Amino acid sequence: MSERFETGMKVRRSVLGDEHVDRAESAKTPFDEPFQSLITEGAWGTVWASEGISQRERSMLTLALLAALGNFEEIAMHIRATARTGASKQDVLEAFQHVAVYAGVPRANQALKIAKETYAEMERSGQKLTATGG
Secondary structure, three states: OOHHHHHHHHHHHHHHOHHHHHHHHHHOOOOOHHHHHHHHHHHHHHHOOOOOOOHHHHHHHHHHHHHHOOOHHHHHHHHHHHHHHOOOHHHHHHHHHHHHHHOOHHHHHHHHHHHHHHHHHHHHOOOOOOOOOO
16 A cells, blocks of 8 residues: 555544544445545545645535535535534535625535534434534
């Protein structure tokens, strides 16, 4: 394993949590292992590991980009990650408001729906939510 992969796995676990990463790793097959390594090294070991901006800011950007591009399947995962990155519910709302203005109301509306459902699930399960960003 490369140093970038190991860094990526550490960052991935810190953002998404051990339970999520363990579940994803156990589902990995020889077919998708090269892709999973690429994501771990590139997304987590390079982009998310960069100290150029905070994890809170990176979380907000990620959620806005997912919504703007219509990649809704990863929004719930990244909403759950806000408990670790420090992005508050208000931060997420602000990010999705930008999406509404710059990428379209329907995409922001769908992202907000997913966020509301995910926050409600987190609250029911007793998962910590970030009260305020900063």
